[in-house]
Amino acid sequence: MRAWTSTLAIGLIAPTSVLSHTIATRKTSESLCAANSRQIVSNSSDIWPWQTYKSSNLTPPHLTINKTSEDLASGFLFIGQEDDSSTGVEEVSPFILTDDNELIWGGPVGDSSNFRQQYWGEKSVISFWVGTGKAAYGADAGRGWGEVQIYDDEYNLLKSVCLQLNLTLPTGTTTDCDADVHESFITEDNTILLTAYNTSQADLTSLGGEKDGWVYDSIAVELDLETNEPVFIWSPLAHLNVNLTHEPFTGSNLTDPFDWFHINSIQKWGDHYLINSRHLWRTFLVNRQGEIVWYIDGADGGDFGTLPTNGTFSWQHMARLRNVSSNPNEVLLSYFNNDLDSGTATNPSIGLTLRLTLPPNPKNPPKLETDFYDHKYPISSAAEGSFTPLDNGNTLMGYGDEPYIKEYGPSGDLRWSAQFAGYNLGQSYRVYKQEWHATPYYKPSLVVDSVTAKDDLSECAGSSSLRGYVSWNGATDVEKYEVFAGSSASKLKSLGEIEKKGFETQFTLPGGTKVVQVAAIQSGRAVRKSEIVHV
Ligand SMILES: *[C@@H]1O[C@H](CO)[C@@H](O)[C@H](O)[C@H]1NC(C)=O
Ligand SMILES: *[C@@H]1O[C@H](CO)[C@@H](O)[C@H](O)[C@H]1NC(C)=O
Ligand SMILES: *[C@@H]1O[C@H](CO)[C@@H](O)[C@H](O)[C@H]1NC(C)=O
Ligand SMILES: *[C@@H]1O[C@H](CO)[C@@H](O)[C@H](O)[C@H]1NC(C)=O
Ligand SMILES: *[C@@H]1O[C@H](CO)[C@@H](O)[C@H](O)[C@H]1NC(C)=O
Ligand SMILES: *[C@@H]1O[C@H](CO)[C@@H](O)[C@H](O)[C@H]1NC(C)=O
Ligand SMILES: *[C@@H]1O[C@H](CO)[C@@H](O)[C@H](O)[C@H]1NC(C)=O
Numbered sequence: 001m002r003a004w005t006s007t008l009a010i011g012l013i014a015p016t017s018v019l020s021h022t023i024a025t026r027k028t029s030e031s032l033c034a035a036n037s038r039q040i041v042s043n044s045s046d047i048w049p050w051q052t053y054k055s056s057n058l059t060p061p062h063l064t065i066n067k068t069s070e071d072l073a074s075g076f077l078f079i080g081q082e083d084d085s086s087t088g089v090e091e092v093s094p095f096i097l098t099d100d101n102e103l104i105w106g107g108p109v110g111d112s113s114n115f116r117q118q119y120w121g122e123k124s125v126i127s128f129w130v131g132t133g134k135a136a137y138g139a140d141a142g143r144g145w146g147e148v149q150i151y152d153d154e155y156n157l158l159k160s161v162c163l164q165l166n167l168t169l170p171t172g173t174t175t176d177c178d179a180d181v182h183e184s185f186i187t188e189d190n191t192i193l194l195t196a197y198n199t200s201q202a203d204l205t206s207l208g209g210e211k212d213g214w215v216y217d218s219i220a221v222e223l224d225l226e227t228n229e230p231v232f233i234w235s236p237l238a239h240l241n242v243n244l245t246h247e248p249f250t251g252s253n254l255t256d257p258f259d260w261f262h263i264n265s266i267q268k269w270g271d272h273y274l275i276n277s278r279h280l281w282r283t284f285l286v287n288r289q290g291e292i293v294w295y296i297d298g299a300d301g302g303d304f305g306t307l308p309t310n311g312t313f314s315w316q317h318m319a320r321l322r323n324v325s326s327n328p329n330e331v332l333l334s335y336f337n338n339d340l341d342s343g344t345a346t347n348p349s350i351g352l353t354l355r356l357t358l359p360p361n362p363k364n365p366p367k368l369e370t371d372f373y374d375h376k377y378p379i380s381s382a383a384e385g386s387f388t389p390l391d392n393g394n395t396l397m398g399y400g401d402e403p404y405i406k407e408y409g410p411s412g413d414l415r416w417s418a419q420f421a422g423y424n425l426g427q428s429y430r431v432y433k434q435e436w437h438a439t440p441y442y443k444p445s446l447v448v449d450s451v452t453a454k455d456d457l458s459e460c461a462g463s464s465s466l467r468g469y470v471s472w473n474g475a476t477d478v479e480k481y482e483v484f485a486g487s488s489a490s491k492l493k494s495l496g497e498i499e500k501k502g503f504e505t506q507f508t509l510p511g512g513t514k515v516v517q518v519a520a521i522q523s524g525r526a527v528r529k530s531e532i533v534h535v
């Protein structure tokens with residue numbers, strides 16, 4: 001066996017520039033060789049380079065990556081893009097990619113939000129929000145009305161969660177389903193946590209507005225996945241004054257209600273709910289009766305007392321509590337702290353973790369646990385974003401409306417960073433790095449074509465210019481493909497096995513081949529065959 005590295009140039013795809021390096025490995029049979037056939041297309045100064053294939057029309061972004069030799073967490077990256085930034089990327093779809101820039105799965109074209117793996121009971125599923133409304137730009141900036149789609153590990157749509165609360169919508173917005181972009185977490189109680197934006201009226205005189213002004217009430221919902229009935233609804237407007245907001249008030253009406261609270265995360269904590277408000281710079285612990293048990297304030301600490309140096313926060317996303325020890329009185333609270341400084345947005349966004357003592361006691365105020373950011377290339381993200389712990393002690397930051405993803409080591413040392421669109425030209429509300437195993441219900445995709453110029457496989461292929469291209473969108477556990485070829489469909493004979501190479505594997509075929517089929521091999525077993533392709 002020998003391996004070599006070189007640059008592929010397949011005349012038929014004719015990309016303007018080919019940046020990818022591929023490895024072709026000689027396999028068992030002299031006449032059967034395989035290579036990663038991914039092409040990187042860099043075609044325009046506005047659109048970020050993307051990847052193309054022959055057996056699939058998916059065009060995911062080409063991640064440009066900087067990394068150290070330090071350990072990275074295992075898992076795939078879950079990137080759910082939004083259409084607002086379509087000027088900057090070739091395709092707006094949810095994508096699963098490796099941290100080495102290989103596509104795993106491309107989903108339906110269109111906006112998606114909070115794309116992730118999670119568990120629904122025993123089942124490992126993926127889920128994402130789809131609908132109308134924008135995550136960061138436009139009139140509906142930062143809100144959405146839609147549904148949460150849940151897919152199983154064969155990519156069957158298990159359920160579309162359609163929240164129907166008969167909400168009042170701003171003029172010009174219609175919806176069948178009311179779920180908002182921000183949260184869609186399935187709990188252990190067979191429920192899902194959802195955010196939703198309801199247009200309501202409130203006394204805005206303390207802000208200089210009208211007595212019956214229009215506002216968004218951004219509500220927290222826990223929905224039973226069996227019955228589709230809400231089991232918990234919490235309305236900030238019923239519990240808090242609108243003048244607690246830090247969002248500048250510049251008027252409002254039914255077309256453009258004032259988004260004074262802006263909910264963006266909910267977490268179930270025992271039988272309580274941790275609810276995060278971007279525009280109040282506060283996070284609330286709410287009980288089942290809807291009473292606020294405590295709150296932390298990003299400026300003055302609220303119930304917890306003075307926040308530590310570098311531990312203040314503002315316009316923050318993704319509030320998450322976690323236990324750190326068997327001591328129930330000690331917890332970690334983490335944020336993607338956007339830390340937007342009133343419009344100029346020059347403060348770096350920070351992966352913030354505070355160590356809290358419960359119940360809150362100002363005499364024992366929060367301690368700073370992490371304030372991670374890239375000191376060399378700091379990113380200031382005005383909206384969205386995620387900060388999640390990873391299995392090996394690393395953490396992952398998705399920079400929301402800036403198209404960057406960074407993985408940090410346990411002490412905040414930057415280990416990996418990637419960019420998937422030009423600055424300000426792409427976004428993913430959150431980015432997760434998670435384990436995911438899937439075997440699609442559909443067949444692997446096979447294309448056979450002739451190369452017109454010498455390629456990496458020419459030496460092995462001899463005089464044959466025939467090549468097969470196979471991919472299986474979303475399959476995570478394929479090890480090899482067995483190649484069958486012959487002069488007719490009834491005369492298919494195994495030519496041997498090729499190793500899977502990246503998303504799409506290119507392989508040689510003997511001259512004179514008339515029909516081709518491949519079988520995907522997992523754990524040494526053929527799990528699914530492609531269609532039979534006539535050359
Ligand atoms: C490159 O961009 C031009 C227009 O900007 C388009 O017509 C052409 O198809 C693109 N080429 C590729 C390979 O995508
Ligand atoms: C929504 O409205 C429909 C039709 O008016 C009604 O049947 C349904 O009970 C309402 N649902 C809620 C949650 O109010
Ligand atoms: C939505 O707002 C309307 C007022 O515009 C109100 O009547 C209704 O109860 C609200 N719905 C929820 C679920 O809070
Ligand atoms: C905020 O609004 C409440 C209720 O209208 C009012 O009592 C309070 O004085 C207001 N606070 C400020 C700072 O305006
Ligand atoms: C609603 O308010 C926005 C700005 O707050 C303004 O641009 C728009 O013209 C207003 N529409 C109406 C119908 O008053
Ligand atoms: C606060 O952050 C700055 C900038 O990263 C750093 O230089 C300083 O050491 C930090 N201070 C504390 C107490 O963590
Ligand atoms: C955290 O730990 C406490 C005490 O052991 C437990 O009651 C609680 O359920 C835990 N919370 C979570 C979310 O694991």
Ligand SMILES: *[C@@H]1O[C@H](CO)[C@@H](O)[C@H](O)[C@H]1NC(C)=O
Binds near residue numbers: 418
């Ligand atoms: C990677 O490093 C280069 C400089 O070597 C820098 O220009 C680029 O922004 C970095 N990319 C990321 C994603 O941090």
